[in-house]
Amino acid sequence: MLSHVEVTARVALTSVAHFVWSNRLEYAHDCFVCRRVGRTVSLHPNAENGLCHSSERRLEWQDDIDVAGAHPAPIRVTGFDTAGDETSQRLRCRLAFWWSPFFDLKRPDERASELSEKRWVRLHYRVGCHVCRDAGHDDWFGPQNSVQSNQVWPVTSSCQRCDTELVTVAGPPEINLVG
Numbered sequence: 001m002l003s004h005v006e007v008t009a010r011v012a013l014t015s016v017a018h019f020v021w022s023n024r025l026e027y028a029h030d031c032f033v034c035r036r037v038g039r040t041v042s043l044h045p046n047a048e049n050g051l052c053h054s055s056e057r058r059l060e061w062q063d064d065i066d067v068a069g070a071h072p073a074p075i076r077v078t079g080f081d082t083a084g085d086e087t088s089q090r091l092r093c094r095l096a097f098w099w100s101p102f103f104d105l106k107r108p109d110e111r112a113s114e115l116s117e118k119r120w121v122r123l124h125y126r127v128g129c130h131v132c133r134d135a136g137h138d139d140w141f142g143p144q145n146s147v148q149s150n151q152v153w154p155v156t157s158s159c160q161r162c163d164t165e166l167v168t169v170a171g172p173p174e175i176n177l178v179g
């Protein structure tokens, strides 16, 4: 059956932050193609399908994804909306995927569900610092950064150059099934 999930996240910004969501994410999915629960799927709004990473590593180590074992998965981004102002930015991302029940191939006692029990998402962003921009530093717009479900909240991110506080995320992104 065809299912839909909505991922929402909100960040609070300080007055010197320049914030942009990046249009890709990783999402924990019970994948009926490889019949494994809690796989990490890479998603991009312009991609026809997701990429399921069939690595044996567990969620805690997902920063180190084994791309060699990846396969296309019938899950894709159907909506990617950002909104906000100088004080906060919101991301709402809709996913659509084909799903059917199964038991995990290697852990037969684990049953797959529409919304994975290992509910997890990682969202990416870049944030710039107006203090450093106004001081004429070329690298004022910081590197790729990310926020993911299994962090200790709240998460605060500061400028790598001048240490000015830029972003606060109060809690984990929400992940909900939608009709």
Ligand SMILES: [Zn+2]
Binding pocket: 031, 032, 033, 034, 035, 036, 039, 052, 053, 054, 071, 073
């Ligand atoms: Zn898979």
Ligand SMILES: [Zn+2]
Binding pocket: 129, 130, 131, 132, 159, 160, 161, 162, 163, 164
């Ligand atoms: Zn700075």
